[in-house]
Amino acid sequence: MLDNIRWLIPSKKDTLPCGEEREIVVSSRIRVARNLDAIPFDIKMKPTDAEHLISVVRSVIEKKVDGKFLDLQAMKPLEKESLLECHLVSPGFVKKGKPASVFISKGGNISVMINEEDHLRFQGIGCGLNLVNLSSEVFNIEEFVGDNVDYAFNENYGYLSSCPTNIGTGMRASVFMHLPGLVFTNEVEKVLKGALQIGMAVRGIYGEGSEIRGSLFQISNQHTIGFKEESLLERITKLSNMIIDIEKKARDVILNKARNEFEDKIFRSLAILRAARTISSGEVLNLLSALRFGVGVGIIKDITLDTLNEIMVVSRPANIQLHSGEMLEEQERDIKRAEYIRKRLGDKV
Amino acid sequence: MLCDDCKNKPASIFFKEVLPDKTVELHLCEECASKRGLLVTKKLSPVEILHKLLKQQSAQDERVICPRCYMSLAEFKRVGRFGCSQCVATFDEHIKSLIKQIHQSDRHVGRKSTPGTKKGLEVYKLREELKKALEREAYEDAAKIRDKLKGYGIEDA
Numbered sequence: 001m002l003d004n005i006r007w008l009i010p011s012k013k014d015t016l017p018c019g020e021e022r023e024i025v026v027s028s029r030i031r032v033a034r035n036l037d038a039i040p041f042d043i044k045m046k047p048t049d050a051e052h053l054i055s056v057v058r059s060v061i062e063k064k065v066d067g068k069f070l071d072l073q074a075m076k077p078l079e080k081e082s083l084l085e086c087h088l089v090s091p092g093f094v095k096k097g098k099p100a101s102v103f104i105s106k107g108g109n110i111s112v113m114i115n116e117e118d119h120l121r122f123q124g125i126g127c128g129l130n131l132v133n134l135s136s137e138v139f140n141i142e143e144f145v146g147d148n149v150d151y152a153f154n155e156n157y158g159y160l161s162s163c164p165t166n167i168g169t170g171m172r173a174s175v176f177m178h179l180p181g182l183v184f185t186n187e188v189e190k191v192l193k194g195a196l197q198i199g200m201a202v203r204g205i206y207g208e209g210s211e212i213r214g215s216l217f218q219i220s221n222q223h224t225i226g227f228k229e230e231s232l233l234e235r236i237t238k239l240s241n242m243i244i245d246i247e248k249k250a251r252d253v254i255l256n257k258a259r260n261e262f263e264d265k266i267f268r269s270l271a272i273l274r275a276a277r278t279i280s281s282g283e284v285l286n287l288l289s290a291l292r293f294g295v296g297v298g299i300i301k302d303i304t305l306d307t308l309n310e311i312m313v314v315s316r317p318a319n320i321q322l323h324s325g326e327m328l329e330e331q332e333r334d335i336k337r338a339e340y341i342r343k344r345l346g347d348k349v
Numbered sequence: 350m351l352c353d354d355c356k357n358k359p360a361s362i363f364f365k366e367v368l369p370d371k372t373v374e375l376h377l378c379e380e381c382a383s384k385r386g387l388l389v390t391k392k393l394s395p396v397e398i399l400h401k402l403l404k405q406q407s408a409q410d411e412r413v414i415c416p417r418c419y420m421s422l423a424e425f426k427r428v429g430r431f432g433c434s435q436c437v438a439t440f441d442e443h444i445k446s447l448i449k450q451i452h453q454s455d456r457h458v459g460r461k462s463t464p465g466t467k468k469g470l471e472v473y474k475l476r477e478e479l480k481k482a483l484e485r486e487a488y489e490d491a492a493k494i495r496d497k498l499k500g501y502g503i504e505d506a
Contacts, residue, residue: 037434043420043428043431153462154434157455165399165451167437168454201394228460229460
């Protein structure tokens with residue numbers, strides 16, 4: 001049971017391709033939407049069209065990239081939820097009623113959703129600030145597919161999408177940042193408002209409408225037409241670097257003014273994570289935030305960011321069940337989660 | 350420096366406007382800048398703009414119909430999604446300003462699609478033909494179609 005996607009759950013061995021400023025930038029993501037010219041779009045698509053699309057694209061991708069195709073309709077709800085928690089598929093995708101499939105590369109950092117709202121959604125995810133490298137990986141596979149099928153393209157509007165909000169480049173680049181310094185110094189609203197003014201969207205880590213928790217923020221472009229892909233990536237990288245600088249200064253201010261108070265908060269968080277016998281995923285997210293801050297500023301030296309990233313993904317409700325290899329009720333999940341975290345951080349109690 | 354308008358709060362926004370005959374310089378606090386409309390406090394997201402614009406309907410919308418998927422402009426405005434790659438060209442004059450308002454641009458300058466050899470369309474059509482050939486048990490035709498598909502790298506037909 002559950003072996004279908006268990007290989008996706010990160011283990012100590014696995015690390016995603018990494019970029020810079022990892023103590024502040026948790027991960028970067030790029031998504032590119034494409035549709036095939038010959039096949040009706042989502043809303044007018046028949047199930048037979050959807051099946052054709054899967055088989056055409058599958059035969060092309062299999063020639064190029066090592067990985068696995070997962071059939072959405074054959075997946076258990078828990079497995080779908082887990083893919084969502086790993087950020088490999090979108091919330092809209094797991095709710096699809098028609099034939100749909102997702103390709104996941106061997107390393108787990110590239111995925112292609114077939115029959116999301118658009119025929120194809122190529123996606124790349126990596127840790128740290130890494131947009132440029134990620135984009136070349138994503139466009140590499142997008143181009144290969146494009147050599148074999150005709151994308152819906154219009155000279156004026158560029159790549160055509162199901163929804164007008166994705167037309168043009170079809171590209172959305174996101175940077176997930178951990179900004180406790182800005183949260184504590186009450187500067188976060190001002191900085192993020194600035195991002196909104198220049199056409200960026202700011203959200204919680206699980207996309208549109210998701211709550212902002214654990215001082216984690218997602219910055220992404222709102223507009224998809226009227227610029228070259230490279231210049232957009234440059235703009236988001238530049239903006240991210242500006243926010244990183246402000247965050248670093250805020251962290252210095254905090255440590256200069258209230259080092260004892262913050263050291264206390266960090267070590268108490270570590271103590272809870274190392275000792276708890278039952279813990280919710282929400283509490284983990286908040287405690288990890290303090291811990292990440294401690295690792296980032298060098299107060300905690302024996303824990304790596306890789307370990308924290310792994311705990312953040314594995315301790316989500318569906319992933320912890322896959323990690324344990326069994327389906328669990330909420331209370332049992334909280335116990336298994338606490339057990340797993342104690343093991344990863346070294347049980348000291 | 351205090352705000353030029355309220356003379357009370359510290360100025361955090363520096364505004365400079367160059368007019369033909371003079372230059373206006375203002376030092377304002379966030380609140381007063383907002384009152385003058387110099388700060389957009391709540392910007393609508395592209396999705397919010399789309400929903401707002403789609404409400405602008407006209408009686409003629411039912412008569413503008415995509416020749417390929419038969420989606421009418423009225424239907425597009427109801428669902429906010431295109432039905433096929435032909436819809437955009439069909440609704441062009443009606444959606445130009447919509448796209449511009451959503452994205453502040455209506456001109457693609459990014460990557461271009463490799464000139465089409467219509468492989469996607471061909472493969473799709475061939476698969477349809479193959480299905481029909483198999484339905485009428487015309488196996489010779491089916492074999493020929495399979496060979497063509499192999500030429501496109503499709504081995505599993």
